[in-house]
Amino acid sequence: MTAATQHHPHANLVAEGVSLSFSGKPVLRDVSLAVVPGELHALIGPNGAGKSTLLAMLSGDRTPESGTVALAGKSLREWRFKDLARERAVLTQDNTVSFPFTAAQIVEMGRAPWQRTPAENEDDQAIAEAVAQTDVQHLLERTIPHLSGGERARVALARVLAQRAPILLLDEPTAALDLRHQEDVLRIARDRARAGDAVVVVLHDLNLAAAYADRITLLARGEISASGAPSDVLTAERVHEVYGQEVEIIERPGRPPLIVPLR
Template sequence: MNTLPRLRRRVSAAFAPLSRPPALPVRAATGSEVVRAEGVTVRRGGRALLDGVDLTVRAGELLALVGPNGAGKSTLLAALSGDVTGGPARGEADEGAVLLLDRPLPEWTPPQLALRRAVLPQEASVSFPFPVAELVAMGRAPWAGLCAPGADDAAVAAAMDGTGVAHLAGRRFPTLSGGERARVMLARVLAQDTQVLMLDEPTAALDIGHQELVLSIARQISEDGGAVIVVLHDLGLAAAYAHRVAILSGGRIAAQGAPADVFTASLLGNVYQHEVEVLPHPRTGVPLVVPLR
């Protein structure tokens, strides 16, 4: 893919201040803890968006963060990634701590973080009309000087093929539909090739087929030893694909565990302030959450 040499020149300035390349990441063993939140609190405008949240995520696990609007899902994801804005220091929560691979987030440099966790924000903006192939290739920037060019090409091609955007390689990003843009941005994150993947509402702009595709990719990454944290509004998708769910309400975790254990009519009704029924799928047994109308 001929966009990568040009991309390397563009990103070289960002890595020029480094005296040496960051050390290559060592993948954590499946089942080991990779992300831990301890008493995480985030306050803005006198209100606690998160209030003393404790959470652990392990390699080999897909964790879904669910809850009503304003519950703190995206804020928690930002805190876990180190992307909280307005905190007391770079990306830090106001209180508590977040550890990535047993090290507090502030102890990682940005290049080190970029090799270990990738983040798909809820809204991603692109300043220039890059071609799709070049935009996806930007996900390889953290690996500059750390791997052979062929590895970059392979990672970009695999990410584009997996998300179904390879046929868009030459298209300019602004010309794409909302769903196409969402999948291109996901491909860029996948090309980053990190063990920890954090996705904020990755299915929001997608049709049902592509929603299933995205969650299937996320589930497979976790089955291969990755750790995936995904914010979802669709409780059906969370029940079908997540190993565990954390239900947020008012900035706190109301419950966490396997979907079959925590998706109860009484709990969801209280959290969402709307009565629901929870029924087992007739074929798979996966909980189906149906609002009462």
């Protein structure tokens, strides 16, 4: 048994020593990570640190050159696509849709993995719940090309939530959103984790990570710089070292710390 599985005996999605290069340039180097049910796990780090690549490996969309990613003890490469889609739902950064689907049709696509299964009976309830959570009811009849970037992002999230998979992998779900909807998305993610799902979120905003994550993994140059509780990972020294920006960490008893750039 390896260190990652020893540390998280209940982990059902585990990356072990994964590495990948693009055009000969290392993007990830020997990264191990366990995705644990009941935990909101934030991946943070500067641009180009390997966050989205790692998330794509955890989803099975990218295959590591070395190392393995396994779900329930079985390599992702051995999973049938439809079976995998029932286990994990993925929100990518790219929400472009070239066809004029309505928002309602996009959300309904989240139920595709459950066609011809008993869970098909939950379609209407799952869609209605996802639509309410993401505040897109008023957008359902509109076509995707006529939505703003933030509206498209919320519709894409509704599709992912409607899928009702026990593992949620979200790549920068707050990037195009206004302040209120950013908080909404992280609250939804945290609620899913509290209900027992495993949630991994790529974030740029260190304060959102500090406020909502149970665990933070900080990536730098394709390697894990630190992983643990937000207060352990987000120190002024480490943030300065990895991001090249001096910050002040303002501790607030009983509330998440604030990370403030020194200007």
